[in-house]
Amino acid sequence: MSGVVTALGVLLGLLLGIGLVLRISARRMAPDEDSVVEKINAVLPQTQCAQCGYPGCRPYAEAIARGEADINQCPPGGEAGVRELAELLGREPKPLDAERGETKPPQVAFIDEDRCIGCTLCIQACPVDAIVGAAKRMHTVIEADCTGCELCLPPCPVDCIDLVPRPAPFIWPEPGARTDSIPIEVRHG
Amino acid sequence: MDLLLIVVSAALVNNFVLVQFLGLCPFLGVSGRVEGAAGMAMATAFVLTLSAVASYVLTAWVLEPLGLEYLRIVAFIVVIAGLVQLTELTLRHVAPLLHRVLGIYLPLITSNCAVLGVALLNVREQHSLVESALYGFGAAAGFGLVLVLLAAARERLELADVPASFRGAPIALITAGLMALAFMGFAGFAKL
Numbered sequence: 001m002s003g004v005v006t007a008l009g010v011l012l013g014l015l016l017g018i019g020l021v022l023r024i025s026a027r028r029m030a031p032d033e034d035s036v037v038e039k040i041n042a043v044l045p046q047t048q049c050a051q052c053g054y055p056g057c058r059p060y061a062e063a064i065a066r067g068e069a070d071i072n073q074c075p076p077g078g079e080a081g082v083r084e085l086a087e088l089l090g091r092e093p094k095p096l097d098a099e100r101g102e103t104k105p106p107q108v109a110f111i112d113e114d115r116c117i118g119c120t121l122c123i124q125a126c127p128v129d130a131i132v133g134a135a136k137r138m139h140t141v142i143e144a145d146c147t148g149c150e151l152c153l154p155p156c157p158v159d160c161i162d163l164v165p166r167p168a169p170f171i172w173p174e175p176g177a178r179t180d181s182i183p184i185e186v187r188h189g
Numbered sequence: 190m191d192l193l194l195i196v197v198s199a200a201l202v203n204n205f206v207l208v209q210f211l212g213l214c215p216f217l218g219v220s221g222r223v224e225g226a227a228g229m230a231m232a233t234a235f236v237l238t239l240s241a242v243a244s245y246v247l248t249a250w251v252l253e254p255l256g257l258e259y260l261r262i263v264a265f266i267v268v269i270a271g272l273v274q275l276t277e278l279t280l281r282h283v284a285p286l287l288h289r290v291l292g293i294y295l296p297l298i299t300s301n302c303a304v305l306g307v308a309l310l311n312v313r314e315q316h317s318l319v320e321s322a323l324y325g326f327g328a329a330a331g332f333g334l335v336l337v338l339l340a341a342a343r344e345r346l347e348l349a350d351v352p353a354s355f356r357g358a359p360i361a362l363i364t365a366g367l368m369a370l371a372f373m374g375f376a377g378f379a380k381l
Contacts, residue, residue: 006255014247014264018271025275029282037285 037065043084045076048127049149051101056127064089072096074104076149078103107148109141122152122161124154192323195316199327202378205303206335207369212303214337217361219294226340228287229294230333234326236276236298237307241267241325244308245318265308266299273299303332335372339365 040061047057052073054060059066063069064085072094079096086093096103111122111131118136123129130146133139152161205211212233219229244265252258277295281288288295298304307328311321342364351360 003256007257007260010251010257011256011260011263011267014267018267022278023272025278029278173331 021023037061038063039088040085043077043081044074045090045147047076047147047149049147049151050127051075051180053100070094070097073100075101075103076147096171104148107163108143109147109148109150109152110162111139111141112160113138113140113163115158117158117160119157121155121157123170125151125155127151192319195320195323196327196330198377199307199324200331200334200374202375204331204335204372204375205306205328206332206377207365207372209306211306212301212332215294215297215301216332216365218297219291220336220340220343220361223337223340224342225290226336227333228284228291230329230336232276232280232291232295232337233298233301233304236269236272236330237304237329237332238322238325239272240265240304241307241311241321241328242318243268243272245311245316245321248312249318261309261312262305265305266310269304269308270299304329329373335368339368342368 007059036060037058041058044057044061046155050056052060052069054063054069060069060074060185064071071089072082074081075096077085079093082096083093085091111129116133116138118133118138120133120135120139122139123131127149128145128147130142131139132142148163148166150163153159153163199205203209206216215229215233220226247264247268248258248261252260252264256361273296276298277288280291280295307325311324314320316324339361341381343361346360355363367380
C-alpha cells in the first residue's frame with residue numbers, strides 16, 4: 001500500500017515540478033516582441049520589394065520592432081499603411097519618406113513572351129517566386145503570386161518586362177440577376 | 190578514451206537510426222530539405238542530451254532509492270515531454286522562423302523513440318552521469334548526421350529521373366536502406 005502512495009507521490013511531484021518549470025519559462029520567454037513583429041508584419045503589404053532598405057517585409061517589421069527603422073519607409077503600403085502602423089505602435093503618423101519611392105496602384109509584372117530570351121535573371125530576382133521558366137525557354141508570370149515589386153525590371157537584359165495595372169478580379173455574374181437585354185451578337189454579311 | 194568510445198559508438202557504430210532502427214518517423218518525415226533537417230537535428234540533439242541527463246538523475250536519485258524502477262517508462266516520458274515543451278518555448282523565442290519550419294515535427298520529438306531509447310539504454314548499460322550525457326550526445330550526433338545526409342540525398346533525388354512508381358517515399362526508403370548498408374561497415378569497430 002505504501003508503495004502505491006510513494007509511486008503516486010513521486011509521479012505527482014514530477015508532474016507538478018515540470019508544470020511549474022514550464023509555466024515560469026513560458027512567462028519568461030513570452031513571445032512578446034515576436035507578436036509585435038507579427039502584428040507589424042501583418043500590416044505591411046508583403047510585396048517584398050525591399051524599397052524600405054531591408055531585404056523583405058518581415059526584416060523591416062523586425063527593424064521597426066527594434067526601433068531601428070521608421071514607420072514611413074514603405075511606399076507600397078502608402079499613407080494608409082503609415083497611419084495603420086502609427087495606430088498600432090501608438091506613434092504620430094508622418095508623411096511617407098519620398099526618397100523610398102512613390103505609392104502606386106496595385107500592379108503586376110507582364111513578360112512580353114516574344115521578346116523573352118530565357119535568361120532566368122528575373123526568376124532569380126523575384127522575391128516571391130512568381131516567375132516560372134527555364135534556361136533558354138520562355139518565362140511567364142504567375143499573376144496571383146506577383147506583388148508588383150519591380151525587382152525583376154533591372155536584371156532583364158532585353159527589357160521585356162512591363163508593369164501593368166492589376167486587372168480587377170473577375171466576378172461571376174450573380175445567378176438569377178435580371179438582365180434587360182439578351183446578349184446576342186448580330187453579324188452582318 | 191572510454192568516453193570518446195561511447196560517443197563514437199552511439200553516433201556511428203550503433204547508430205540509432207540506421208543500425209538500431211529507432212527514430213525512423215522524423216528520419217523520413219523531416220528529411221525533405223537540408224535546412225529543416227539541420228534544424229530538427231539541432232532541436233533533437235538538445236532534447237536528447239538533456240533527457241539523457243534528466244533520466245539519469247531521475248533514476249539514480251529518485252526511482253532507485255525508492256524502489257520504483259517499474260515507473261521508469263512513465264516517468265521518462267513525462268520528463269521528455271516537459272523537455273520538448275521547454276525546447277519549443279526556447280525555439281519560438283530565439284528562432285521563430287525555424288520554429289515555423291519545423292512545425293508539427295517539433296512536438297513530435299516527444300514520441301521520437303530514439304529519445305526514450307537512449308534513456309532506457311542508459312539504465313540498461315548502467316552508465317554514470319557523464320557517460321549518460323555523452324551517450325545521449327553521441328546518439329543525437331549520429332541521428333543528426335544521417336538525417337542531414339538523407340535530406341541532402343533526397344534534395345538531389347528530386348531532380349533525378351526516378352521511375353514514376355518509385356518517386357517520393359519509395360525512393361527515400363531505398364536510399365535509407367542503402368545508407369544503413371553503408372553503416373553496417375562500422376559494425377565491430379567498438380564493442381559496447
